[in-house]
Amino acid sequence: MPLTTPFTPDMIHSLTLSVYEDVVKLRRLFHENPELGFEEYHTSSVIEKYLTDLGLDVITGVAKTGVVGILHGQKQGPVIAFRADMDALPIQEETGAAFSSKKQNVMHACGHDIHTAMLLGAAKALSQIKEQIPGTIKFIFQPAEEMLAGGKHMVQDDVLKNPEVDAIYGFHVWPDLPLGQIGFKSGPLMASMDSFEVTLKGKSGHGAAPHQGVDAIVGGSHIITGLQSIISRETDPVDSVVLTIGTLTAGSGFNIIPEKATFKGTIRTIKDETRQRVAKDFTRIIDGMGAALRLEADIHYQFGYPVTNNAKEQVNHASQLAEKLFGERAIVQLENPSMASEDFSFYLEQVPGAFIFLGVQDDQGGAYKLHNEKFLPDERVMKYGISLYIALALQ
Numbered sequence: 207m208p209l210t211t212p213f214t215p216d217m218i219h220s221l222t223l224s225v226y227e228d229v230v231k232l233r234r235l236f237h238e239n240p241e242l243g244f245e246e247y248h249t250s251s252v253i254e255k256y257l258t259d260l261g262l263d264v265i266t267g268v269a270k271t272g273v274v275g276i277l278h279g280q281k282q283g284p285v286i287a288f289r290a291d292m293d294a295l296p297i298q299e300e301t302g303a304a305f306s307s308k309k310q311n312v313m314h315a316c317g318h319d320i321h322t323a324m325l326l327g328a329a330k331a332l333s334q335i336k337e338q339i340p341g342t343i344k345f346i347f348q349p350a351e352e353m354l355a356g357g358k359h360m361v362q363d364d365v366l367k368n369p370e371v372d373a374i375y376g377f378h379v380w381p382d383l384p385l386g387q388i389g390f391k392s393g394p395l396m397a398s399m400d401s402f403e404v405t406l407k408g409k410s411g412h413g414a415a416p417h418q419g420v421d422a423i424v425g426g427s428h429i430i431t432g433l434q435s436i437i438s439r440e441t442d443p444v445d446s447v448v449l450t451i452g453t454l455t456a457g458s459g460f461n462i463i464p465e466k467a468t469f470k471g472t473i474r475t476i477k478d479e480t481r482q483r484v485a486k487d488f489t490r491i492i493d494g495m496g497a498a499l500r501l502e503a504d505i506h507y508q509f510g511y512p513v514t515n516n517a518k519e520q521v522n523h524a525s526q527l528a529e530k531l532f533g534e535r536a537i538v539q540l541e542n543p544s545m546a547s548e549d550f551s552f553y554l555e556q557v558p559g560a561f562i563f564l565g566v567q568d569d570q571g572g573a574y575k576l577h578n579e580k581f582l583p584d585e586r587v588m589k590y591g592i593s594l595y596i597a598l599a600l601q
């Protein structure tokens with residue numbers, strides 16, 4: 207596909223280079239000053255000022271700390287949204303970087319500092335050529351991607367309306383792909399993420415007289431094992447489901463039959479129909495086995511992030527542009543979804559779009575995985591993101 211704009215790949219790369227120094231400074235500033243979900247006050251004030259100075263229309267206070275910038279191109283065209291997430295994680299940084307987090311136990315360990323800086327760079331580059339842009343670009347900076355569903359709150363606050371968004375794009379740095387490669391996949395890219403907390407209640411008693419109590423640990427162990435049969439016996443083997451129990455709490459002494467056992471965990475699926483079915487199977491098995499083992503079950507099941515479902519058209523469009531910009535060898539067509547999850551999925555439930563992985567794996571800070579205290583992606587990855595944002599806006 208030829209670029210139909212007068213912009214050649216070289217022109218796009220030099221536009222990217224013209225903002226790159228700014229972007230590196232911003233990234234390091236965000237990295238030094240990480241903020242947890244819905245507390246991104248410093249980050250959003252930097253974004254607000256930066257976008258205002260560029261002459262964009264700026265909306266603040268979306269989903270508490272979210273910021274939106276709107277750039278009106280001077281040609282007719284669609285409304286395209288680009289989204290970055292701003293929040294950090296409760297992790298004590300151990301990267302040894304000169305611009306390490308100044309805060310105890312808060313760190314940008316998921317690359318959201320890079321996502322935010324990169325999108326600001328794209329806003330700067332595009333504001334310099336707005337007479338060439340066909341349509342309107344919405345720059346969405348959302349809070350609280352980690353666990354708190356900031357994306358859902360942004361959608362509820364009508365971020366995709368006024369003007370109505372036609373398509374949305376977002377990036378995530380991805381340590382499973384080498385630096386310089388970009389991963390694309392249409393259809394399900396990332397799994398849904400639901401969670402549960404279950405309390406089983408039996409009857410306490412003396413450790414020497416099990417028959418006089420109802421043992422929540424023995425019964426709970428059977429139930430926990432039984433739950434895995436949802437995957438091994440009730441799910442199509444070529445469909446993927448993960449059921450992980452991450453905590454189990456019970457008992458108060460070695461010679462006491464415990465009255466209660468509580469466990470918490472998460473379920474991941476890549477098909478919505480599987481997601482709905484597994485939620486029902488989960489309750490059925492606990493209630494049924496609980497009854498058999500004389501345990502009362504209190505089940506709290508929470509639907510979290512949906513499946514991140516990429517649209518074919520936007521994925522193909524972006525991967526063709528990326529190939530023009532970076533060559534065929536930079537493009538990876540991913541075969542399988544990741545069982546991790548993303549709240550970008552909430553936008554994709556409303557409008558078509560593509561979530562794209564930017565490879566950062568190297569033998570330094572990109573050798574560590576997301577959420578690791580030593581994860582430090584090479585900031586040159588931002589050049590790929592900015593150039594691709596520019597091409598998407600122009601095309």
Ligand SMILES: [Zn+2]
Nearest residue numbers: 316352576577
């Ligand atoms: Zn994360």
Ligand SMILES: [Zn+2]
Nearest residue numbers: 316318351378
């Ligand atoms: Zn992330």
